[in-house]
Amino acid sequence: xKSGTRALEDGTFLAVVADGIGSxxxxxxxxxxxxxxxxxxxxxxxxxWSITKALEEITRHLNGQLYQEGLIRFEAPELSxxxxxxxxxxxxxxxxxxxxxxxxxxRNGELRLLTTDHxxxxxxxxxx
Numbered sequence: 001x002k003s004g005t006r007a008l009e010d011g012t013f014l015a016v017v018a019d020g021i022g023s024x025x026x027x028x029x030x031x032x033x034x035x036x037x038x039x040x041x042x043x044x045x046x047x048x049w050s051i052t053k054a055l056e057e058i059t060r061h062l063n064g065q066l067y068q069e070g071l072i073r074f075e076a077p078e079l080s081x082x083x084x085x086x087x088x089x090x091x092x093x094x095x096x097x098x099x100x101x102x103x104x105x106x107r108n109g110e111l112r113l114l115t116t117d118h119x120x121x122x123x124x125x126x127x128x
Contacts, residue, residue: 002031013088024080031081
């Protein structure tokens with residue numbers, strides 16, 4: 001599992017947790033790359049983009065990178081990871097998750113799940 005956090009110059013705080021999928025050949029490398037890509041690209045996003053758009057575009061870009069690199073290196077999509085990202089801007093929290101990495105909110109002593117797992121229960125290596 002890899003993680004990273006970054007407080008940005010504009011006051012936004014970004015936290016990323018990536019947990020490589022165990023059945024993938026290079027799960028750890030995929031998790032490390034995911035954290036690096038989110039932290040770097042979020043800071044350098046176009047200012048005209050909303051946080052939601054930035055997270056969506058970074059995810060789309062990262063998915064393509066991991067897929068293509070897996071095909072080149074292994075002739076199969078072997079660079080796979082689950083991801084949980086939280087971006088806090090002022091009092092607004094935006095979250096994104098892929099797979100079964102979850103995000104919870106603790107408020108007034110109550111823990112609440114904010115995300116939904118994306119997993120095909122029939123296949124252990126497929127995210128939906």
